[in-house]
Amino acid sequence: MTTYYTREHEWIAVDGAIGTVGITAYAAEKLGDVVFVELPETGRKLAQNAEMAVVESVKAASDVYAPVSGEVVEANAALVEAPETVNADPEGAGWFCKIRLTSPGELSGLMDKAAYTAFCESL
Template sequence: MTTYYTKDHEWIRVDGDTGTVGITNYAAGQLGDVVYVELPETGAKFARGDDFAVVESVKAASDVYAPVSGSVLEVNTALTEAPEKVNEAAQGDAWFVRVRLTDAGELSGLMDEAAYAAFCEGL
């Protein structure tokens, strides 16, 4: 499995033609205490760059953007019951959706872990 990152602080962990998507620890830290997560329905389709979820914190509401085009296979419903999990494990158990990738070639436009770490250092 390989993990890729966007400049909007989403991550996608890819295994074959399936990707698990969430927000990064950096994004969770910037948001502060997450109080609400709105996720798409299973079966929803989106293009790379489309907003597909919303995260609300005590500070702000923020859209979550699709790192690649795909269709939703699974939604992490645990986050609707316990949105604070995003602050506890943003890049672990607090994933948002699992998607079937429409075009794996879109991954080439994303950053690897080292590039993302360097990107965050410059912020």
């Protein structure tokens, strides 16, 4: 399994044809306390960079974008009742959804861990 990162601070962990998507620890820390997450419906087809979910902190709402194109196969229902999981474990239990990749070639345009870490340090 390989994990890729976007400039919009999403991560996608790819295992075969399925990618698990969430927001990075950097993004979760910047957002502050997450109080609401709007998740995509199963079966929804997403183009790369399309609005995929919404995450709301006490202060503001932020869009979460699809790192690559695909079809939503599962949303993390646990976040509906426990949105704070996004802060507690953003790159683990705080995942947003799983998508079936339709254009795996798009992954080559994303960052690896080292590149993303350098990107965050440059901000």
